[in-house]
Amino acid sequence: xxxxxxxxxxxxxxxxxxxxxxxxxxxxxxxxxxxxxxxxxxxxxxxxxxxxxxxxxxxxxxxxxxxxxxxxxxxxxxxxxxxxxxxxxxxxxxxxxxxxxxxxxxxxxxxxxxxxxxxxxxxxxxxxxxxxxxxxxxxxxxxxxxxxxxxxxxxxxxxxxxxxxxxxxxxxxxxxxxxxxxxxxxxxxxxxxxxxxxxxxxxxxxxxxxxxxxxxxxxxxxxx
Amino acid sequence: xxxxxxxxxxxxxxxxxxxxxxxxxxxxxxxxxxxxxxxxxxxxxxxxxxxxxxxxxxxxxxxxxxxxxxxxxxxxxxxxxxxxxxxxxxxxxxxxxxxxxxxxxxxxxxxxxxxxxxxxxxxxxxxxxxxxxxxxxxxxxxxxxxxxxxxxxxxxxxxxxxxxxxxxxxxxxxxxxxxxxxxxxxxxxxxxxxxxxxxxxxxxxxxxxxxxxxxxxxxxxxxxxxxxxxxxxxxxxxxxxxxxxxxxxxx
Numbered sequence: 001x002x003x004x005x006x007x008x009x010x011x012x013x014x015x016x017x018x019x020x021x022x023x024x025x026x027x028x029x030x031x032x033x034x035x036x037x038x039x040x041x042x043x044x045x046x047x048x049x050x051x052x053x054x055x056x057x058x059x060x061x062x063x064x065x066x067x068x069x070x071x072x073x074x075x076x077x078x079x080x081x082x083x084x085x086x087x088x089x090x091x092x093x094x095x096x097x098x099x100x101x102x103x104x105x106x107x108x109x110x111x112x113x114x115x116x117x118x119x120x121x122x123x124x125x126x127x128x129x130x131x132x133x134x135x136x137x138x139x140x141x142x143x144x145x146x147x148x149x150x151x152x153x154x155x156x157x158x159x160x161x162x163x164x165x166x167x168x169x170x171x172x173x174x175x176x177x178x179x180x181x182x183x184x185x186x187x188x189x190x191x192x193x194x195x196x197x198x199x200x201x202x203x204x205x206x207x208x209x210x211x212x213x214x215x216x217x218x219x220x221x222x223x224x
Numbered sequence: 225x226x227x228x229x230x231x232x233x234x235x236x237x238x239x240x241x242x243x244x245x246x247x248x249x250x251x252x253x254x255x256x257x258x259x260x261x262x263x264x265x266x267x268x269x270x271x272x273x274x275x276x277x278x279x280x281x282x283x284x285x286x287x288x289x290x291x292x293x294x295x296x297x298x299x300x301x302x303x304x305x306x307x308x309x310x311x312x313x314x315x316x317x318x319x320x321x322x323x324x325x326x327x328x329x330x331x332x333x334x335x336x337x338x339x340x341x342x343x344x345x346x347x348x349x350x351x352x353x354x355x356x357x358x359x360x361x362x363x364x365x366x367x368x369x370x371x372x373x374x375x376x377x378x379x380x381x382x383x384x385x386x387x388x389x390x391x392x393x394x395x396x397x398x399x400x401x402x403x404x405x406x407x408x409x410x411x412x413x414x415x416x417x418x419x420x421x422x423x424x425x426x427x428x429x430x431x432x433x434x435x436x437x438x439x440x441x442x443x444x445x446x447x448x449x450x451x452x453x454x455x456x457x458x459x460x461x462x463x464x465x466x467x468x469x470x471x472x473x474x475x
Contacts, residue, residue, distance in 0.1 A: 063397075070401040088403040089354055089387045171387030171398065172359060185390070189285045189362045 001198055008175050009183040009199075016091070016179060017159040020098040024106040024155045025148070027099065032110035033136075051104045058101070058164025065097050066169050089171040094179075097169055098159045105154040113147020114140065146218050153214045157207055247274040248451035251296050253287040254279050255303035255438065256393045257328060257365065257410040261471040262301065268467070269458050275451035283391045285362055291316055291443060298446025299455055301325060301438070303392075304364045308441035321442035325459050326473040328436035330368045330428040333414050334406040335399055337424050344426040346406065347378055352385065356398040356407030359388045366395075368433040369408035375432050415472035430474070438473075 002010075035047055053061060068075045069087040076086045087093030117140060125135035141148075163181035170177030172186070180199055187196035254262045259281045266277040280287075284303040291297055291311060300317070302308050305324065311317040332347070334340045346352075358366035366388070373379040387404055389395030396413050398404040408428075414421055440459065446452035458464055465475055 066397065066403060067401055070403045072402050085353075086403060088398075167390060168394070168397075171354070171356070171404075172390070173387060186359065186361060188289075189283065189359075189390070191285070191289075 003195070005174060005178070006180075006183060006195065006199060009178050009180045012091075012175060012177075013160055013179040013181075016094055016098060017156045019095050020102060020159045021106075021152055021155045023095065023099050024102060025152065028103065028106040028110055028151065028155075031103075032107045033114055033140075035107070035111045036114035050107050053101050054104050058162070059168060061101060062097070062165040062168025065100070065165065069093060069096070069169070088169045089173060089177060091176055093169055094166055094177055097165045098162060101162055101165050102155045102158045105158045106151040109147045109150040109154065110144065113144040113150075116147075117143050149218050150214065153210055157210050161203070161207065247276060248449060249276045249278060250298050250446060250449055250451035250455055251278050252280070252299045252301065252455065253291070253295075253297040254281050254301045255284050256281050256391050257303055257412055258301055258326065258438065259393075260412060260416070261326075261468050261473070264467050265459070265464050268463065269455060273451075273454050273458065275454050277451070277455055283362065284364075296445060298443055298449055298452045299440065300443055301440045303328070303436075303438055305437040305439040308439040311443065312441060316444050318442040318444065318447050321456065322439050323456070323460065324437050325440045326438045326468050326475060328365065328368075328438055329411040329430070329472055329474055330365060330372065330433060330436065331409055331411040331414060331472075332406060332426040332428060333399060333409050333423055334425070335402055335423040336405070337422075340406055340424040340426050342426055344376075344428070346426075347373070347376065347382065350381065352405040354387045354398075354404035354407075355382055355385050356387050356389060356395045356404035358392045358395045358408070359390055363391055364436050364438075365392050365408065365410050368428075368436055371433040372408070372428050411472035416470070418470055427472075 031046075031050065035043060035050075066088055067073050069079070070076045071080065071086050079085065079087055084092075087096055121139050121143065122135055125139045130138065161181065162179075163185065166177065166179055167182055167185070170179070170182065172178050172182055180203060184196050184199045184203070187193070187199065252262075252266075262279060262281075266279055270276055280297070284307050287295070287297065287300060287302070288307050288311065291300065292314075300308060300311070308317060308322050312319060312322060332340055332344055334346075340346050357369040360366035360370045370379065373382055387398055387407075389398055392410050392413065395407055396409050399407045399409065411425075411427060414423065414425055440456065442452050442456060469475055
């Protein structure tokens with residue numbers, strides 16, 4: 001059935017998706033809040049940048065990340081100057097890539113949830129002398145809970161399902177960058193269809209169950 | 225879709241952009257490592273015969289799966305000798321049409337000039353973080369690289385620093401962007417007109433690994449296509465062989 005390398009790929013995939021999702025919720029919240037509230041002329045441009053990974057082929061993202069994070073690229077020069085080395089072929093590199101790649105799947109549901117709240121609850125909180133920080137945590141976050149559920153599930157599931165970017169910058173190293181999608185690809189290419197099926201069917205089942213839970217628990221999540 | 229495009233094709237033909245009537249077209253699946261020489265050969269082929277060769281480049285394993293599932297390829301230039309043999313055995317290729325069109329040479333290459341010495345001593349010194357190679361499970365050049373390191377007694381010490389490309393083109397990308405200091409590629413990727421295009425390289429002696437025999441075969445779909453037969457004849461003739469050699473293949 002599943003070999004040790006398959007299990008190690010599964011473990012690594014869940015680690016990557018967990019770390020990525022946690023980071024995305026932290027990074028995505030202020031971006032989504034700003035996008036939901038701002039009247040700035042930059043709103044369109046920033047929103048477009050956040051949405052880019054939806055339309056760009058993963059090979060384009062992967063190729064540019066490889067070049068930019070490489071020893072001659074701007075990001076690579078920065079990480080080297082900070083004593084971190086270069087990011088491709090490392091777990092940290094995969095996290096950085098996945099955060100960028102899954103960003104819209106977290107920011108957009110949060111932004112929709114924030115927009116749906118509107119001005120009135122915040123105005124009400126302000127008249128009760130709640131500080132902006134207080135009202136964010138005691139008014140906005142509870143009201144945006146469905147948005148957070150959608151963002152968490154989509155961010156996690158999308159990272160689990162990512163392939164092209166990881167393939168381009170991962171280098172297929174066991175326990176470090178060989179995630180499930182790459183492992184499936186290798187099985188298929190090597191004509192090991194039986195092993196490929198176990199992993200691939202597992203992935204289909206996992207994705208279905210996760211989305212089923214999301215849509216059952218959170219019927220409005222589809223639109224949020 | 226077809227009917228809408230028809231006037232467009234008619235228009236192109238009228239403009240003289242489409243192939244002349246007597247010429248046929250042949251769909252060729254080409255191993256990724258043979259991309260550069262094949263583009264040159266296809267252009268020469270068109271000039272010499274009037275036939276047109278439509279090229280698709282990719283991994284041999286993928287082509288195998290596509291051909292088995294009805295892909296319209298008529299000739300396959302594989303990266304190995306096993307895939308054409310298997311297709312012939314399975315009745316997907318024309319019996320007796322197999323031939324070796326090139327023998328690949330493995331090179332240890334770095335994008336940095338002077339990094340790789342011409343004896344491969346850099347492998348023993350081991351002052352590198354990443355060595356790139358094509359996935360040995362999937363790519364003949366990757367398997368040859370592992371075989372070479374095994375013969376040199378260096379596999380165990382270098383394996384933890386492996387980064388694998390899914391094919392030889394991706395492996396080249398890892399090295400050319402500097403993310404891997406060095407790696408094993410096909411000499412044809414870094415060699416043109418009888419010399420190295422950039423960086424530094426060690427051409428791995430053929431004695432260190434089994435020959436990377438690359439075979440071609442006419443597929444069942446190309447059986448009656450005169451352009452397929454013409455292309456095979458063209459590949460076997462001296463001018464094409466000279467091109468193949470100039471890109472760093474043995475023959």
